[in-house]
Each structure stands twice: as structure tokens, then as C-alpha cells.
Amino acid sequence: MRAAILHAVGSDKLDIRDDVTLAPVGPADIRVRIRATGVCHSDLSAMSGVLPMPVPLIPGHEGAGEVVEVGEHVTALAPGDHVVISWTPACGACDSCTRGQPYLCKRYLMESFTKGNFRFGGDGATAFGMAGCGTWAEEIVVPAHAGIKIDDDVPWEVAALIGCGITTGVGAVFNTAKVRPGSTVAVIGCGGVGLSVIQGARISGARTILAVDPLESKHELARKVGATHAVTPDQVPGAIAELTGGAGFDYGFEVVGKAATIQSAWQITRSGGDVIVVGAGAMDDMVSFSAFSLLFEGKNLLSSLYGESDVRHDFPYFAKLYKAGLLDLESMISARIRLGDLNDAVAALRGGEALRQIVLID
Template sequence: MKTRAAVLRGISTARPYTESRPVEVEELTLGAPREGEVLVRVAAASLCHSDLSVVNGDRRRPLPMALGHEAVGVVQETAPGVRRVSPGDHVAVVFVPSCGFCRDCAAGRPALCAQAAAANGSGALLHGPSLLTDAAGRTVHHQLGVSAFAEYAVVAQESLVPIPRDVPFSVASMFGCAVLTGAGAVINTAAVRPGQSVVIHGLGGVGLSAVLGARAAGAYPVVVVDPVEEKRQLALQLGATHAFAPQEAAEAVRELTGGGAEVSVEAVGSPKVIADCLTAVARGGTVVSVGLPAPDRVLEVPALAFAGEGKSLLGSYMGDAVPRRDIPRFLDLWRAGLMPVERMHTGTLPLSDINGAMEELASGRAIRQVIDTSGLLTDRPAAA
């Protein structure tokens, strides 16, 4: 079948993206789902900084690639062997299609699935090579087993989590990456307890989701650090108790927490910020690194921070989430008003405006933009 999709053919750092247009919407041929795979009509796809990192070369991926990895849609067709979903189901799409059998999956850490990592790294799907080809018959790779900036996508059934039909598409689209990663870093990785002090550096979609996770976990105080005033104000509306610009944060946090926070979440993707978090966290405290620095960046920290001060530095990929467990419970928190993720929705754009959306994200103005890929999206952000 044919599908319109946003395709990246070469990395680009030329700004603005609205003029350089590194991503073009093309008509591709999408192969039929194989055993264990599902055809999904994509209803909404959120734009994440990880997508931008592929465009600017910070995350090297095989090209050409059909972009998009955070989405929600409606099941159209299931191939033999599919038992998790049925046609008509609304589904959140997860960018790690865990196999369920490898060492990490068996240990309850599906985000680290080795088979999924291999498939995602090569631009394939969990059950086989790419199903996308361009007008010349050349292979186009999948991004993280999804390629959601498109009208249709074929994905492994392991990438799908059924969701209730009454959840708005624009809300549900943020649960497959931003919420799993940010809230999961607080709730799963750091295992924050009520009353613990938490500092969150970086207020993109992941950092703001970490704020929601800290609020739901009962943390206090919840301090946020970001250079953008508008993002700090939004974080306060979402449940943060204090907000500071980076240059004033260190001293203010020490005063608020009596010497240092118990948990610090780094959602910037900066080795310097990770190191600063480790210096500023309290003795016995924990730093959770959830941002994605460029692969060539190196972290240098005082070795004595660990054995000498009892501090911990934890990596968190996809928030150490178990998607089939965590997406339903996070949606329950959304229903209860404890995770108002719709407040992060800063714009709805058609697929044809993908480069404009990339520019808004790169500028720091946008938090979570939702791409209306196939005309199914009728809800709009509250501020619109």
C-alpha cells in the first residue's frame, strides 16, 4: 500500500529548518504486515528531541529514514500470530518492541531488550527487515521500529499497548515516550518516596513528565531548573514547588534542601549538567541521567563521590518502564488529574509542516507538538 511519510535523507545542521527543509514528505510503499506484525493508521505523532537528534546527526541512524517514534493510532490489520491487539483497537506505540525472552526482558527490564536494540539500530523491525521503499524501489529505514510521521505504519505487536478509546489522541500520543521516560525515571529508576526532595534539570517533554512523576510520587520539594522562563512557569503549574534559572539554582537548592536534594534528574543531555548534579546532590543522594548526549561526549566526575559520599549515578532508558504495566497506570493518573500531560501540548500541525515543527523544537520554544498525520485528530491544545 501507499503511505505519505516524513523522510530524512541526510543529516542537516543548517538553520532554520523551515528553509533548509532536511525532512521531506514523500509517498512510500509500505509492505503488508508479516507474522507478528500489525498495520496501524497513525492518528497522532508527537515530536520528540530524539527525532531532532537524528536530523542534526547527534544520534547516528541509517539513512534514508522515515521519522517519528512517539505515537498513537488505530489498528487496521493484524497478521497471523498477533494476539495482543485486534482491528479497531486504539493503541499507544512504544519505541522499544521488547522480545520478552532475552535476559533483560526476563529480568523485568524490557527497555534494555537486546533484540529490540539491534533491530532499532539497523532501521529494521523486530520481526524482519524494513517494509518501506521509495518511488525508486530503494529501502527506507524505520525509526525505532515505528516511523510514525506517516499516515500508516507497520509495527511489531510488541510495540503496541491497547488504550481506552475515550482518551484523546493528542493526550495518548505522549505516553509512549515522554511520559514513560520522564515519569518512569522518577517512579521506576529513582523509586522516589513521599517527602523526598527532587531537582529536575531540563524542561522539555521528558523533564516536565518527570515533574508529573515527582508530583504523583509525593516528592517535596520538587525543584526545576531551566533557562526558559515560560517552561519554568509551566512546570510550576504542573506541580513543581520551586523554579530557578541555571545560574541561581545551586545556591537556592542548597538552601531549600538543607545542603542538597536527595534525588536529581538530568533531562538535558549534557555531561556538564550530569557532573553538576552529582556535585550538588546530598550525601547518599541519587542522580538519574535520562537525557541523551551525543555519543562522543565524555563525562568526568570526582571518583570519591561514590565510595566517599555514598552517591549514586543511575542511567535510565525509557524510564526503566514496562510499557504494558506503566502506560495503563499512568493513564489512570491522568484521569485522576495527577498527570495533566495535555498542558505540555504546545501545537498541532499537519504532516506537511514537519520542518516548521522541527524548527520550533530546536529553538526551545516548543515542548510537545503533535503531528496530525492522517486527519483523525480533532482535539487541540487547551491554549489554542
């Protein structure tokens, strides 16, 4: 089968080849034919080393497809089922899972650093899948817990977006911040996840939603999916004065993954408000706040990993919101491409203008 392989961390070129095979399906595994997969900024982070991954690596973690084979112990899924891939499948038995935080389950994620399910080349060398997935391939083998069944009438490209960007962004609003109707929201970063935060805030009934992005080309789409206002970073002080009377926003979402923008989200949020970190940053990018402001400004600094979602519930729920016309996912797709176009897609994403490019696989 075809797949895109990264041979060295930091390389800017993928090796797109057609001699890739899969490890056998284990008793608790499923084999999925990928039908659509997103090109997400986290894929770039894995390629650059910001998100540590083993190599050779097949990137891709935001995908959907059709089950073609199940292991002998798998009873909840069957060949022909449509599934969205979860890059943090919940084992259901660890402390994180049993205390109601399945998005923090690390069992399968840790296994992915030593268990590579791909083979390539004449000698059958092992390749690893990003976060155990590797959806930039025509087929993958993953734990059955990683395949979440959805209705057959959900378009593949929509299902793929639900696999990461939508769940991360909308989940941050619904599950982490629990945005209240009539509140004010600021969103720093208008990529795919940032637009998902904006949509979640709109659905939650926020009265004011400020989109902040240095690229003015992203402002129109931000307004289309729910932002009431859009500004560049240098225009933020004026927006705070105009929209909140200088007090700041009830919720400040950081969707970039940089120390500087986390501090900006802190500054844009009112005293007693919530600052929600959604972007995935580097381990050596340190954020500092004064002990005085942490206490006396009364702000809550929250992290939101994968939207704090229980994907077994949230994937099908977000699909229902799409079918009800509440989530505009088509507008978020900037390009529909093929597997062979991935090097160009990665370059476009690095350039900053691309939103969500979706790879369609027949």
C-alpha cells in the same frame, strides 16, 4: 500515503512526500494508522546523528493510532484496537526480558537497522523507521509487541505523549528513583520529559521540587504541573541554600543529555542521594568524576532508559493516571500541527522554546 523522510544525517530539511508505501505485514506484525505523534528532542538527535540511525529515515517514535491489519500469528490485537507505539518492544524471550528488564531488549531495535518497512519513489527505494517505528508517517508496520492496547476513550494526543515523554519522565521517578513522599527533588531541564519528571515527583509526594532551566519562559509551566520552585542555572546555589540548608537535594534528575548537566545534577544532589540520568546524550560526550567523590560522597549514579518501564503495564497505568486527573498532559502540548508542518516544527524545537508539538493525522 504521506510521510516525512530524512535523506542524509545532519540535514535540516525533511522531504514531505505522498508516494510512500509500506512493506507487507508479516505474520507477527501489525499495521497501524497513526492518529497522533509527538515532535521529541530525540527525533532531532536522530536527524543530527547523535542517536545513530540508518538513512533514508522516517523520524518519529512517540505515537499512537488504530490497528488496521494484523499478521496471521497475532492474537492479542485486532483491527480497530487503539494502541500506543513502543519504540523498544520486548521480545519476551531474551535475557533482558526474562530478568525483568524489558526496556533493555534490543532484538527489534537491532532489526530496525537492516529492515526498512517503508518504500518511496518510482523505484521503490527502502526507507527505515526511527527505532523501527517512523511515526512521522500516516501508517506504519511494526512488530505486534510494539502496539500496546489502551482504552478507546484516551485522546490520541495524550496516548502519543505516553508513548515516550511521559513514560520516560514519570517512569524515571516511579521505577528508577522510587521517589519517597516528603523528599526533595531537583530537575535539570524543563522540556517535555523534564515536565514529566516533575509530575511524577508531585504524584510521589515530594515536598520540594526545584525546576532548573535557562529559559525563564518554561518556569511558569513547570510550576503549573508541580514544581514548587523554578530557577535559572545561575540561581541554583541560592536555591540549594534556601531549600535544603546547603545540603543538596535527595534526588537530582538530569533531563538534557549533556556531560555538563550530568555533573550539575551530581553537584546539586546531597551526599547519599540519587543522581538519575534521563537525557539521551552523545557517544563522545564524556563525563568525569573524581574517584574520591564517587566513594566518599556516597551518591548513587543511576541511568533511566525509557523510565525503566514495562510498557505493557505502564502505558495503561499512565493513561489511568491521566483519566484520574493526576497527570496534566494537555498543558504540555505547545502546538497541534499537521504532517506538512513538520519542517517548521523541527525548527521551533531547535530554537528551544517549543515544548511538545503534536502532529494530528485524520
